[in-house]
Amino acid sequence: MVEGSYKKTVINKRENMSATRVNVILFGVGNIGSELLSQVIESQRFFLEKRNIDLRFPIITNSTIAFFEEEGMKNKWEADFTKWAVPYQFQDILDYVRKKKLDNLIAVDATASSEIIKNYIPLIQNGFNIVAANKKANTLHIDFYKELRRVLKKHDKEFLYEATVGAGLPVIKTIRDLHFSGEKITKIRGVFSGSLSYIFNRFSNEEEYFSAILKDAEKLGLTEPDSREDLAGNDVARKLLILAREIENEFDFSDVKIVSLLLPNLNENSSKADYARNKSLLDKPFRLAKLAQAENNVLRYVAELDITKKKLEVKPVSVSRDSVIGQLKGADNLVEIYTKNNITPIVIQGAGAGRQVTARRVLSDILELAEKIKIKETVLELI
Numbered sequence: 001m002v003e004g005s006y007k008k009t010v011i012n013k014r015e016n017m018s019a020t021r022v023n024v025i026l027f028g029v030g031n032i033g034s035e036l037l038s039q040v041i042e043s044q045r046f047f048l049e050k051r052n053i054d055l056r057f058p059i060i061t062n063s064t065i066a067f068f069e070e071e072g073m074k075n076k077w078e079a080d081f082t083k084w085a086v087p088y089q090f091q092d093i094l095d096y097v098r099k100k101k102l103d104n105l106i107a108v109d110a111t112a113s114s115e116i117i118k119n120y121i122p123l124i125q126n127g128f129n130i131v132a133a134n135k136k137a138n139t140l141h142i143d144f145y146k147e148l149r150r151v152l153k154k155h156d157k158e159f160l161y162e163a164t165v166g167a168g169l170p171v172i173k174t175i176r177d178l179h180f181s182g183e184k185i186t187k188i189r190g191v192f193s194g195s196l197s198y199i200f201n202r203f204s205n206e207e208e209y210f211s212a213i214l215k216d217a218e219k220l221g222l223t224e225p226d227s228r229e230d231l232a233g234n235d236v237a238r239k240l241l242i243l244a245r246e247i248e249n250e251f252d253f254s255d256v257k258i259v260s261l262l263l264p265n266l267n268e269n270s271s272k273a274d275y276a277r278n279k280s281l282l283d284k285p286f287r288l289a290k291l292a293q294a295e296n297n298v299l300r301y302v303a304e305l306d307i308t309k310k311k312l313e314v315k316p317v318s319v320s321r322d323s324v325i326g327q328l329k330g331a332d333n334l335v336e337i338y339t340k341n342n343i344t345p346i347v348i349q350g351a352g353a354g355r356q357v358t359a360r361r362v363l364s365d366i367l368e369l370a371e372k373i374k375i376k377e378t379v380l381e382l383i
Contacts, residue, residue: 028110035359168357194353259315
């Protein structure tokens, strides 16, 4: 009888609990950040009704100005940001959070900035969990990588970044689950760049200039803000390094052998204006590379981590059109995970780029953290 009464009391308490408010501080309102906000606004009622979670964005920033929500402001971020955003410093964000007594904090890094990484540790020390689409925090020197995780553990906070590899695909989670279940991963290989997948898939099948396809990829938001990051191989190299570190290999970015797709006279040292103006210089060498392919072969930009040989490499590769990688379509990514106990690789394939799928993956990470926050609140209220 006592047990039944207790259960009934717990159920009544749970049903009467208000929604868990989660305060998201968004850094970056470019392609990913603006799409994330749109997806949250579209699904906000759904999250309230189905998950009892109230996602709020009291601070939204770009690189120079920030919108700080005040009483009476409507929840229409574009109008509010345009009208009310002001120049800010990082300390202003911490001061606002303290003044408003905000809790259940998540900082979302939707930038490609190296500068914001410097604020990760201060954010964690001030009560923030972190969700990132930005790859750079996990590809800095291994000493920073370890220190970041030490601080997370000390402050009981989390850092989620599934969107950094494979956009909407569960690549990091799958590799982490395999590794920490005791499965010995021997090799990871595949096409990790949605932009380069799109470019080479079209270039292999169409009589179109390489530069024209590159410009299309930029317009579609498939590339990094500066597409030289994609062509240089840096973006793919960062993704490969992230996966290598997920299975506890202490590699650094300098350990990745990168074969760039850029030209000696049109590379990362060129000005943005020169690069934008002279992309057609890429057409002749890529046309020649295409003509040099063996019959029924196509070009793909492939990343490979070989654990046995301690080798990380990203480079253009000629593959059979009939192979799994050779048959890729659109902007699909493909990751092959080879393990000691599996004869054939585990294959993860699907949309690997685009603002919608990347933002949706970031939102999934936010909701995963929000659920954990809600559980903690529920436990505290039931005690």
